[in-house]
Amino acid sequence: MDVRHYYNPNGQEILDEGIFGGSPTGYVDFNRSKYKWDTNIYDLMNANTWFPSEVNTSSEKKNFDKLTENEQAIYKLTFAQLSFNDSAQEEYLADFRRLANNRLVKATISLQIMQEVNHSKSYAVLLDACGNSDEVFNLYKHDDALNLKNQQISEQFAKYIDGGSVDKMLLSAMASVNLEGIYFLLGFSYIYLLGDKVPGARDMIKFIARDELNTHLPLFANIFKTIQKENKILTSTIDSAYTMIEDAVKIELEYGNYLLSKYPIMGVTPELMERTVYNYANDRLKKIGLNPIFKETDKTYLQKLVTKHLNMNEVKSNFFESNVSNYAKSSIDLDDF
Numbered sequence: 001m002d003v004r005h006y007y008n009p010n011g012q013e014i015l016d017e018g019i020f021g022g023s024p025t026g027y028v029d030f031n032r033s034k035y036k037w038d039t040n041i042y043d044l045m046n047a048n049t050w051f052p053s054e055v056n057t058s059s060e061k062k063n064f065d066k067l068t069e070n071e072q073a074i075y076k077l078t079f080a081q082l083s084f085n086d087s088a089q090e091e092y093l094a095d096f097r098r099l100a101n102n103r104l105v106k107a108t109i110s111l112q113i114m115q116e117v118n119h120s121k122s123y124a125v126l127l128d129a130c131g132n133s134d135e136v137f138n139l140y141k142h143d144d145a146l147n148l149k150n151q152q153i154s155e156q157f158a159k160y161i162d163g164g165s166v167d168k169m170l171l172s173a174m175a176s177v178n179l180e181g182i183y184f185l186l187g188f189s190y191i192y193l194l195g196d197k198v199p200g201a202r203d204m205i206k207f208i209a210r211d212e213l214n215t216h217l218p219l220f221a222n223i224f225k226t227i228q229k230e231n232k233i234l235t236s237t238i239d240s241a242y243t244m245i246e247d248a249v250k251i252e253l254e255y256g257n258y259l260l261s262k263y264p265i266m267g268v269t270p271e272l273m274e275r276t277v278y279n280y281a282n283d284r285l286k287k288i289g290l291n292p293i294f295k296e297t298d299k300t301y302l303q304k305l306v307t308k309h310l311n312m313n314e315v316k317s318n319f320f321e322s323n324v325s326n327y328a329k330s331s332i333d334l335d336d337f
Contacts, residue, residue: 052122057129057200090116099163178248180217
């Protein structure tokens with residue numbers, strides 16, 4: 001084993017550590033940050049640490065049983081897909097962290113890894129309360145559309161995560177931008193549409209959505225922009241980033257249309273889904289410093305529904321289990337987020 005991997009007294013100064021390439025000393029120094037956004041995001045992640053036991057799921061089975069057959073199907077297939085997203089992200093983050101260079105960025109990724117595991121645990125807690133966790137976690141074996149979406153997301157993660165070049169690192173970061181910024185959002189919307197019918201699921205998703213959109217998406221958007229700024233990124237690589245988000249939009253809409261064609265729910269239409277996903281994709285492109293390419297419309301009802309729950313501290317606690325129910329508000333500057 002090369003011990004210089006852990007300690008290199010002749011390595012780069014902390015303020016010289018880029019995200020790709022180089023040889024760091026091995027120190028994590030939060031008093032000296034090259035970027036600032038990394039420590040800001042780390043602090044916000046840490047301030048908003050939460051645990052599944054803080055959400056009251058005692059009535060979830062009773063509430064779930066009252067849903068219509070279509071609503072139950074949407075509930076189960078949504079959580080089957082969301083649980084895969086967080087599981088895949090946890091594994092991917094460990095690989096990206098190993099390939100990254102800057103120690104403060106790596107430390108922030110470490111905290112995100114913990115949060116992704118916490119999200120996975122939250123799905124298990126919620127579905128165990130419903131009594132259908134085994135069924136939901138095995139749906140990919142029986143539902144071809146769910147299995148296909150999982151495979152497509154996995155392929156986006158796997159395609160560039162070898163550390164072979166800075167261009168590959170950039171596109172690998174793009175896969176995470178897609179996951180945090182595209183693949184979760186319709187699923188969040190479906191649970192919010194069920195709303196008071198399943199308050200346990202709704203409140204658990206509030207916590208998860210706030211993690212994803214307030215810190216995880218800003219982290220990888222800033223990683224993308226920083227890699228692009230620090231290196232001479234090929235034009236063909238930026239073209240590939242556009243292709244990746246176009247593919248993500250297609251994957252998300254195909255799965256959304258499949259769900260709603262089989263299980264219509266509360267006035268959601270293909271047109272509404274398309275407008276929503278296009279708006280999200282344009283916003284993500286702007287956040288990573290690229291030009292929007294999709295048809296943009298006014299903010300949709302589904303977007304407003306997600307935004308509403310990002311801005312409110314109204315999650316109910318389980319009196320017997322929890323300590324704190326509110327998700328901290330912060331004025332921390334997350335670069336241009």
